[in-house]
Amino acid sequence: MFTIKVIFFDTETTGLDFRSDSIIELAMLTVEDGTKTDSYDEFIDIGRPISPKISKLTGITNDMIRNEGINEEKVAMDLRERLTEGTLMVAHNCQFDLLFVYSLLARHFPDDANEIVSNLNWLDTVSVLKDRKKYPHRLIDAVEYYDIEKVNFHRAIDDTKALYRVALAMKNERDDLKDYINLFGYNPKYGVSGIRFPFIEYKPQMFHQRIVAPDFTLPNRK
Template identity: 75%
Template sequence: MFTIKIIFFDTETSGLDCSCCKIIELAMLTVENGIIVDTYDEFIDIGEFISPKISQLTGITNNMIQNEGIDEETVAYDLKERLTANTLMVAHNCQFDLQFVYSLLKRHFPDDADYIVSNLNWIDTVSVLKDRKDYPHKLIDAVKYYGIGEVNFHRAIDDAKALYQVAVAMKNERDDLSEYINIFGYNPKFGVSGIKFPFIEYKRQPYHNRGLLPQERCLPRR
């Protein structure tokens, strides 16, 4: 179904701002030629306590991080090994996850981080979903919309697996995902959040209530 290397990934973080917060769980599902070839899911011991609010939101506790987490440097090397040039990276609300992945790499490979992320391709499935269905557009909404089976949303790897199924359903619904590569939609009311990457084209994408838009009105063609 897919003929290139694709990594479906998800992050859980200690907060919303990548300049002062860090990834506490990273999951990656690598697919080559439609076959899952690698599954990666690690808690990351960031050397600081996470707040009760973050634990409530993510289901990740300080005990889980301290007892099961690995050091961030190891994760950075794992990322560098997997993020080979031209790999297609897919995430739901990719702008958020991309910022945190970039910030992690920048801390450990300051001379290489920009090169690594700019030589990848990126798809934001939220941007795709906004052209397919009415608000809301969370991953759980996509799962329900496409009739995907029960998903455990308490772990990042389960989100990555669900995202893979969502992407397959999107491709079957309308085979235009490649048009969204390196194009991220943003709500014009709030603008682009955080780092603006030069290799991403940011386009205004207000909410609508017209369901599946005709292709000529979809984000890549606006």
């Protein structure tokens, strides 16, 4: 499927606001020339307790963070090492994960964070899914739509494995994923969440009840 370096990635966080919340688990599945070459999954010890609500949602406990977590600076260094120029980064609701990754990098490499993220390419599978399937558009819904074996959702490494299989199914369904690179759809009712990155094109996007003709997909819609 992929003839370039692709990283399927996912974050679990303490909340929804990248300015005040933090990543507590980061997972990356690297595929090069169609072969899985690296799997990365780390808990991050953020130095403060996570809420019972987040523990219930993610299955990540404070004991797991304390006993298995590594410090955020080490994760930032691991990220910078892997995010080589031209890498395609794939996430489900990519704007959310991009915001948190950028925020983490900016805390530890303030002079380099902008260059790191702008030298990458970004693909949001939610934007693709909205052009193909009915609401809702969570990753678990995509897994069901494409009849993919379920994983332990809301654990980041399992989400990346599911995302990889979803992307393969999407490509087999219609080979236009490349047209969505660096193009994010957003709900016009709510606007773009967080930062509008200059290397991403943002377009208002509503969802459809079925797969739409190529001329009406987000990349081709005027």
